């Protein structure tokens with residue numbers, strides 16, 4: 001298997017690949033219960049393959065695909081209340097967050113002379129910000145959470161110093177799907193002239209649609225003056241194939257402060273972290289945005305919230321404790337006496353359920369993505385009843 005001696009026949013290779021691929025779980029089996037990724041829409045997959053060989057690292061060669069990237073960013077910008085958006089389709093939330101922090105760091109260095117910066121972020125922030133701080137030599141000031149697991153505004157205020165280069169808040173936390181008090185933080189950041197980044201990798205593709213269909217959710221986007229950039233991932237709730245994240249900036253100056261000269265390319269500088277990068281993700285994201293439209297995403301977000309509340313109500317009927325009232329399509333719950341690790345193991349053994357265990361608070365965490373149907377949930381609840 002692991003040698004290159006003989007060229008193999010395509011048929012034999014495919015047979016081998018099928019055997020190996022059979023070890024992977026499939027979204028359609030409904031067993032993947034802790035993933036923010038899901039089965040991409042078939043149309044988005046079709047488009048992705050069409051654009052496989054395009055490289056946005058050298059956009060002058062692929063002007064059509066570069067246009068699609070800009071259009072996709074503008075469409076998502078509008079969705080987030082920004083008329084003229086700048087940014088990139090990147091590999092995912094991690095790369096988008098790295099770009100936001102890099103923009104904040106360079107901006108603070110150029111315009112404020114800060115060279116040993118600090119970032120203030122909640123305990124609930126995704127670990128990608130720790131990677132950013134590590135790579136860019138920044139100090140993390142961890143803001144506390146309040147009793148409802150949202151960032152404590154006072155703790156952010158107390159963390160501000162003359163070295164603060166960015167404040168980070170989350171719209172759809174990784175573990176509980178909660179939305180931080182972004183309007184209050186936006187004011188604080190604006191008044192103190194500090195870069196403010198909102199990580200809506202998960203929530204960015206559902207909050208605007210849920211608000212539009214009448215759910216009572218807070219403002220979180222460019223409508224708030226202090227928000228400088230937003231991460232939103234097409235490969236999570238957007239139904240685009242992996243890899244597809246996006247970083248959206250309020251102003252072009254944030255891309256400009258990251259520009260590195262690229263003398264021998266068709267463009268003279270690059271602001272992205274990677275060089276050679278997939279154009280297929282931009283084309284697939286553009287295609288699924290256009291194909292689904294507002295109506296498609298409203299229906300999707302609403303259906304997933306209904307599934308979330310179906311699961312919540314039935315968990316409580318059996319006797320499980322739901323940790324917080326869900327704001328988005330994530331539920332965290334506990335058995336009154338069994339540890340989440342033990343319950344997770346039992347769920348795997350009884351019927352192959354792959355849940356995840358959250359860290360803060362410790363709980364079983366379910367992300368109700370599009371591949372989990374009502375009948376999967378009914379089956380899951382039956383097993384949970386047996387294990388109670």
Ligand code: 0PR
Pocket residue numbers: 034035036037091092093094095097126128170172173174199200201202233245
């Ligand atoms: N920001 C937030 C709020 C996130 O939840 C995540 C990922 C990221 C940024 C980073 O995004 P990328 O993973 O695209 O770089 N949250 C999940 C996590 O890391 C992603 C995930 C997806 C986990 C599928 C498991 C899984 O099977 O926990």
